[in-house]
Each structure stands twice: as C-alpha cells, then as structure tokens.
Amino acid sequence: MKKNKTEIIILGLIVIVGFGLRLIGIDKHLLWHDEAETVINAQQILDVGYPNGEYKGQPIFENGSYIPSASEKYEYESTNYFGSKYERNKGWLTYYFLAGFLKIFGFSNYSVRLPFVLLSLLTVILIFFLGQAAFSVQVGLLAASIHAFNFWAIFYEQQTRYYALFILLSLLVFYFYHRLQNQRKLLNYFYLTVFLVLLFHTHIVAAACALVFVIYNELVAFRFNIVKFYASWKYWLLFYLLCTLSWWLLVNGFLGVFLPKNGGDFYLWWLFILASFCLAYYVFRLFVKQFYKKKFIQNQTIGLLVNYLVIYVIVAPWLIPGESLVARMFLPLFPILALMIAYLIYQFATLFLEKLYLKATVRIFLCFMIFILLQIFFYNSHYQNHMTEVDWIGNIMQVIESQGADDQTLILVDSNEPSYLLYYDYQTDLVWPLRKSYIDDWPGRMYLIFNYDMDWCSASYFEDWQQLYCLPDRRNYSEKIKSCAKELFTFADKRILLYSCLAKN
Secondary structure, three states, X not given: OHHHHHHHHHHHHHHHHHHHHHHOOOOOOOOOHHHHHHHHHHHHHHHHOOOEOEEOOEEXXXXXXXXXXXXXXXXXXXXXXXXXXEOOOOOOHHHHHXXXXXXXXXXXXXXXXXXXXHHHHHHHHHHHHHHHHHOOHHHHHHHHHHHHOOHHHHHHHOOOOOHHHHHHHHHHHHHHHHHHHHOOOHHHHHHHHHHHHHHHOOOHHHHHHHXXXXXXXXXXHXXXXXXXHHHHHXXXXXXXXXXXXXXXXXXXXXXXXXXXXXXXXXXXXXXXXXXXXXXXXXXXXXXXXXXXXXXXXOOHHHHHHHHHHHHHHHHHHXXXXXXXXXXXXXXXXXXXXXXXXXXXXXHHHHHHHOOOHHHHHHHHHHHHHHHHHHHHHHOOHHHHHHHOOOOHHHHHHHHHHHOOOOOOOEEEEOOOHHHHHHHOOOEEEEOOOEOHHHHHOOOOOEEEEEEOOXXXXXXXXXXXXXXXXXXXXXXXXXXXHHHOEEEEEEEOOEEEEEEEEOOOO
16 A cells, blocks of 8 residues: 555656646747647637538638639639538547636647647646556656656647647557456457547547557457457447548548649549558568567567557558648657657666666666657647747738737738637638639738748648749749838848838828
C-alpha cells in the first residue's frame, strides 16, 4: 500500500509539473490560422449546430483551390466545402468538445487553449498505466515523465487544435488493443471500437492508421484466417461502419476525396495508392516475421509498439495531401516513442547493474538516436516562428485603425483569414480567390496586407499556386496596388507589407 501511495505521489508531481509547463504563455499570443479556424467551427456549432463553410456572411477558404466559381465575387470555390455545406476536411469531435467550453467560459485565448492542455494530462496518466501494465511501474513513470516534459509535445498540446485529442485517442486505441490481446473480453472489444470511432471523428488519417494497425495484428493473431477474424469482429465492424460512413455520406466525403487536383487523374492516383498499400503490406509482414525470427523483439508489447510505429509511418503519408504532410501529422507517435525510450532506459540500467556493459551501451545508443531523430524531424523554425506566431496581426490592425478604417473598409490578406475574422469585425477576405474585377471596382477604402516573410508564391509545396495565382498576369491585385501607398512595417522579427488604397471618390 505504501509503495502504491509513493507511485501515485510521483505520478501526481509529474502531472502537476507537466500542467505547469503547458500553461506557460497559453494566453500570450493570438490564435494562428488553424487555431482560429477551430474556434470558428466551434462557434458555428453553438450558432447552427454544425461546422460549416460560412462565417460572418462569407465563405471560409483553407487551402488553395482549382475549382472555378460562378460567383460574381469569387473566381474559385472553397475546396473544403465544395458540394457540401458541412466541414468535411476533419472530424467534428474537436469542435463539439471546444464548443462546450466556449458555451460555459466564453472566448479568450486562455479559455480555448486550456481544454486541450487538460486533455494532454490524461495522455500523461494513460502512458503511466500502459507502461505499468506492459512493463513495470518504473517504466510507466519514466515514460509519463518523458511525455510530460517533451518540448514538442508541450508545443503542440498547447494549441487550440485536434493535436491533443488525436494523441490521446490514438493511445486509447493502442491501450485497449493491448488489453484485448491479453483478455478477449466483450468490454475490451467495445471500448476499442468506440475509441476507433471517436478517433475517426477527430482525424481520419490517424483513424485509418489505427484501424490498419488493429486489423493487421488481428489477422496475425488469427493466423490470417479470415473466417475466424470475421466471426470475432463482424458486429463491431458493422457498428464502426454505421458510426463513420453515416457522417461520411452526410458531408459528401467521397466528393472531397476525388476532387480533381490541377487537372490530374485522381482515380489513377488512388489505384497507385492501393497497389502501394498491397506492396507495403507484404513487405511489412516479411519485416515483422524476420524481427521475431531473429529475436530482436522479445517483449510482446514492444512488438506492438514497433508495429504501430511502422504502420503509421507507412500509411499516413499516402493519405495526407502533400501540403499537409508535415511533422504534426505524426504526433500520435509521441506516446509510443516515450514508452519505447523508457523501456530502453530501464533495460540500460538493469544491464549496467548486471555488468553487461556492451548490451547496456547498445540500449542507450538507441535512445540517443531516437532523441536526435525526433529533434531533427519535429524541429521547424519556419512553422514555429512564422506560421504559429501571428501577434503582428494585432500590430498591423492598430495601424489600420489609426488611419480611420470603418465598416465600409475592405481588408484583403494573403493568409490567416480566420484570425482576422475571429478578432475583428471589418470586411476581410483572402485576396487570391477574389475576381480581379471585384478588387478593381471596389469603391471604398481598401487595405492589402502581405506577410513579407511568408511569400506563398515562393513556397516549394505550392508549385501549383504559382501557375494559378502567382504569375504576374494572374495576380488579381496587380492593377489596384499601382495607385496605393506602400509601407513596410517590422513587428518584432516579422516584416509586413501594407498597401493603403483610397476610396475612388
């Protein structure tokens, strides 16, 4: 009893310190594009019951679009909402979760970020219980502390995004599958299926990876006997499909998948993906078989952790659009890696005490390599310093307000439209989807704001944009700015280009 009490106290201290680290600065900075979009979707739920494509009477654009519009104002349709009034790019669970907090506490930077910090604490606690059940109390505490103090986990779990939720739900799927392998109980099937459904309604790619992980390991458990697999899972698969396909059909999800991309044939692309999956599946089977044969993996849980890691790394890149294939898509691997590192450190200590120095050195070398690879993979100064820090929006808006902007003033921006819409009530639009005639014929005062250090036209992953929006004869504002005053402002390390255009009269 005394030992259990000590473990709880240590875990409590880890959680408290992790909580304190995640609270640092959560109300300091404005919400960047994706965070503001999450809050807007949550507010839409409070207003009309579901996240949709309009806010303050105008469409929301998230990604570049290649779909022509019949609108007099817009040249392009909003890709995420084309053919549907519903948000379909991601599941809605994050928005409903946040909507409850907005209803109770209202909107502030603190109130919309705190809920996700609280979710991250549940992840820390769950890591401990999984580590304790799979390995030992020491491994559980060490893994929990690794995640609690992980700089990149803190950085992402502070944000008003799905990150903290899909890390937690991915870990819950792994946790209950681990339990299912040890105890084929009805309750474990139920919880595993429920958390797979919830993960689908948070992030579809993470859910697909988790589903492939479960199906693959179940096929291995049943020695690839499809009949036995079907007999065990038929009702749970039916439940899963009912809870996911109903939403997919509601939001017209298939249209979103097969939208044309820059004139490419998406059907051939998906055929290529299917063939790649089949190849990866057989390669992975061979890989795992050799690992067990050579006894590189002797612990069952370590084998599951490696399975999850490899499957996620194989599956996720094929399902994520090129511009979204960034480090944050792999955040569910944080708890997996924390458990693996903790186990290796525990093995190192045990082997070192047994004077097996060579084996101990191998373990600590593996830990060091994982740590270095994590830092290289997740370090992105451009994302951290330029995309997520948008306090300059407040600075440039102060300049505009000091010049007498009113509700008839049009503000055109090259990025972060949701942030402007969330914090300010001016008429604000993204510049690139607008028709040139709309910009040229605007009768009143107009401002154009460009982030000088975030030139979308020079970004390598927006090569298609260069053909549609960035060539000199395609820039819809090129004529308008010839008669506008031009100023370059510097706020901290951000350079912002402002064009001030007087009313026509």
